[in-house]
Amino acid sequence: xxxxxxxxALHDLEVTANNFAARLVRMxxxxxxxxxxxxxxxRSIRASVEAGEISAARGAEVANQMRNxxxxxxxxxxxxxxxxxxxxxxxxxxxxxxxxxxxxAKKGFAGRRFNELADAEQRAVYVEVIExxxxxxxxxxxxxxxxxxxxxALWIATLLIAGYNIxxxxxxxxxxxxxxxxxxxxxxxxxATGALVGMWAGPVGVGIGVVVxxxxxxxxxxxxxxxxxxxxxxxxxxxxxRFTSFWTGVDEAGMARALASEHVNxxxxxxRVFLSLDHDYSTDADDVAVEYVKLAQRTPAVAAMLRKTxxxxxxLIRLMDExxxxxxxxxxxxxxxxxxx
Numbered sequence: 618x619x620x621x622x623x624x625x626a627l628h629d630l631e632v633t634a635n636n637f638a639a640r641l642v643r644m645x646x647x648x649x650x651x652x653x654x655x656x657x658x659x660r661s662i663r664a665s666v667e668a669g670e671i672s673a674a675r676g677a678e679v680a681n682q683m684r685n686x687x688x689x690x691x692x693x694x695x696x697x698x699x700x701x702x703x704x705x706x707x708x709x710x711x712x713x714x715x716x717x718x719x720x721x722a723k724k725g726f727a728g729r730r731f732n733e734l735a736d737a738e739q740r741a742v743y744v745e746v747i748e749x750x751x752x753x754x755x756x757x758x759x760x761x762x763x764x765x766x767x768x769x770a771l772w773i774a775t776l777l778i779a780g781y782n783i784x785x786x787x788x789x790x791x792x793x794x795x796x797x798x799x800x801x802x803x804x805x806x807x808x809a810t811g812a813l814v815g816m817w818a819g820p821v822g823v824g825i826g827v828v829v830x831x832x833x834x835x836x837x838x839x840x841x842x843x844x845x846x847x848x849x850x851x852x853x854x855x856x857x858x859r860f861t862s863f864w865t866g867v868d869e870a871g872m873a874r875a876l877a878s879e880h881v882n883x884x885x886x887x888x889r890v891f892l893s894l895d896h897d898y899s900t901d902a903d904d905v906a907v908e909y910v911k912l913a914q915r916t917p918a919v920a921a922m923l924r925k926t927x928x929x930x931x932x933l934i935r936l937m938d939e940x941x942x943x944x945x946x947x948x949x950x951x952x953x954x955x956x957x958x
Contacts, residue, residue: 924956
């Protein structure tokens with residue numbers, strides 16, 4: 618039996634896991650490339666200085682500039698969450714003057730003026746600037762492996778949830794398309810909202826935007842897929858399609874009238890339609906049920922069919938009793954419960 622709340626929770630978890638998996642794996646990849654590039658640049662510049670091809674002062678200037686350029690280039694390659702975290706850790710690269718000051722402190726020259734240092738001491742400071750341009754923050758770099766494995770674990774979770782949804786579906790091929798639409802729409806929605814919110818709220822805003830935007834994007838993509846592909850049950854696809862539209866939603870009253878007039882002697886088909894709505898249009902299934910029971914109350918033939926079909930009555934009661942129950946739903950449920958065969 619379909620459980621819309623469980624299915625929605627699984628879809629939300631699937632989309633969120635996939636969105637964060639993509640971001641964490643991307644962060645790990647960008648960070649790794651950044652570490653490798655600055656290290657190689659530093660080694661190359663140091664070798665040029667040692668070979669006498671450029672001065673130590675020029676090497677320090679180039680190394681500092683290249684590190685900042687590599688940092689900005691890699692940030693542009695990262696996704697919203699990675700960029701926001703990078704901005705939080707370091708808003709912008711160090712100036713050459715700031716790098717020299719840090720190098721002087723490391724070499725034990727803090728408190729002295731650079732131009733007062735001996736030539737050998739100045740060279741040592743310049744070399745330290747070159748070498749420090751090739752070093753990344755140890756704490757952040759140590760997290761590369763954790764980012765990578767956490768991202769992969771989330772992708773595994775995404776695949777497991779998708780596999781469960783497909784494996785338990787009555788129409789696996791249809792469900793496979795739905796999973797792809799959910800993941801794709803969730804990724805697009807998370808990217809758009811994460812980037813937008815992150816402009817003002819930083820990493821926390823990106824995280825919230827990824828979750829909220831991902832779920833909204835998945836819902837929209839899911840709605841589009843169901844409208845394009847029809848219901849998962851081929852037997853009810855044409856009928857339900859007559860009363861559904863991407864732009865106008867579900868014509869609950871029209872569908873209920875058609876069920877009451879066209880299938881008054883076919884309770885099995887009526888039940889299949891409601892099961893399809895429960896699976897593919899869960900937010901509208903109870904509304905159609907209410908309209909259908911209203912018609913039964915003034916249509917003797919429909920009432921007689923319901924009176925003889927306990928399974929259909931129980932299905933309609935369940936659909937109307939799930940979640941928040943309106944006054945109309947309570948009245949319709951009461952009518953069905955007091956029906957006697």
